[in-house]
Amino acid sequence: MGFQEKVGTALITGASAGIGVEYARQLASYGYDLIVSARRADRLEALAEELAENHGVSVDAHPADLTKRSDVEELEERIRNESELVILVNNAGFGVSGTYISRGVENHQRMIDVHVTASVRLTHAALSGMIERSRGYIINVSSIAGFIPVGGGPGYAASKAYLNVFSTNLQSTMPRFIRVQALCPGYTYTEFHSTDNYHGNEREVLPRWVWMTAEDVVRYSLSKLDSNKVIVVPGFKYRVLAFLLRTGIGGVLMALRGRFLGVKERA
Numbered sequence: 001m002g003f004q005e006k007v008g009t010a011l012i013t014g015a016s017a018g019i020g021v022e023y024a025r026q027l028a029s030y031g032y033d034l035i036v037s038a039r040r041a042d043r044l045e046a047l048a049e050e051l052a053e054n055h056g057v058s059v060d061a062h063p064a065d066l067t068k069r070s071d072v073e074e075l076e077e078r079i080r081n082e083s084e085l086v087i088l089v090n091n092a093g094f095g096v097s098g099t100y101i102s103r104g105v106e107n108h109q110r111m112i113d114v115h116v117t118a119s120v121r122l123t124h125a126a127l128s129g130m131i132e133r134s135r136g137y138i139i140n141v142s143s144i145a146g147f148i149p150v151g152g153g154p155g156y157a158a159s160k161a162y163l164n165v166f167s168t169n170l171q172s173t174m175p176r177f178i179r180v181q182a183l184c185p186g187y188t189y190t191e192f193h194s195t196d197n198y199h200g201n202e203r204e205v206l207p208r209w210v211w212m213t214a215e216d217v218v219r220y221s222l223s224k225l226d227s228n229k230v231i232v233v234p235g236f237k238y239r240v241l242a243f244l245l246r247t248g249i250g251g252v253l254m255a256l257r258g259r260f261l262g263v264k265e266r267a
């Protein structure tokens with residue numbers, strides 16, 4: 001049974017902006033009831049209103065800061081009590097500006113908390129119920145950066161590499177009715193490159209053709225949800241890049257990119 005054939009509830013983290021909002025919109029358009037989570041409650045409430053009005057689905061806003069263990073545990077509890085949960089999207093995430101040293105170790109810790117710890121815990125909370133109901137989808141929003149061995153963002157790249165390995169390995173232990181996806185987008189137009197943590201110059205220096213829209217990224221993710229693919233890369237150019245990176249050749253390209261974006265430590 002495909003994810004569109006019998007709908008239920010989907011829980012999306014990082015649903016106050018960008019890719020998360022787009023998952024909420026597209027899943028609501030299929031008739032999914034939603035639990036949307038992020039820190040900015042006002043945005044979640046506005047999204048809930050919009051989707052309830054446009055699609056007649058029930059949308060519950062669940063504010064949470066995934067760097068806080070108590071908030072993550074509340075969300076875990078929420079997931080365990082949600083008898084119709086079909087889809088969990090671990091999407092919340094962020095980048096941090098500067099070099100590894102200048103970023104400050106707490107930023108790296110928060111990134112691991114949000115990208116890795118929260119995803120592992122929420123997935124764990126979701127799977128028992130999904131297995132009991134013989135149906136479930138876990139989408140971990142990773143990144144093409146998870147394949148990048150060099151060129152800046154060691155903490156970010158490693159946290160996304162974790163999600164890729166975690167998802168692939170997890171799928172191998174699951175019955176066929178559970179599908180796990182690690183979505184690996186490249187540059188996508190969202191708020192990611194201009195947040196409190198991250199002020200990148202990518203929007204100015206990178207050509208338009210490298211960018212994708214959140215709408216296309218999410219549409220591609222959902223189109224592959226019932227396939228056997230775990231690692232899902234939206235956009236032909238990024239699939240070629242991912243292939244090169246996974247064979248090792250792309251490391252050279254990425255080293256050049258690191259120089260281009262000025263991510264070297266200085267003495």
Ligand SMILES: NC(=O)c1ccc[n+]([C@@H]2O[C@H](COP(=O)([O-])OP(=O)(O)OC[C@H]3O[C@@H](n4cnc5c(N)ncnc54)[C@H](OP(=O)(O)O)[C@@H]3O)[C@@H](O)[C@H]2O)c1
Binds near residue numbers: 020039065
């Ligand atoms: N945009 C890209 O180029 C790109 C490329 C590859 C992968 N990705 C990945 O895509 C995912 C979504 O990012 P995006 O591009 O949509 O960026 P975005 O527009 O900045 O959205 C990020 C979302 O994550 C939430 N978030 C951040 N920190 C959080 C925390 N401590 N607790 C709870 N929620 C938190 C934000 O909500 P609040 O601020 O309201 O908490 C927001 O809803 C991320 O995992 C990112 O790594 C993005």
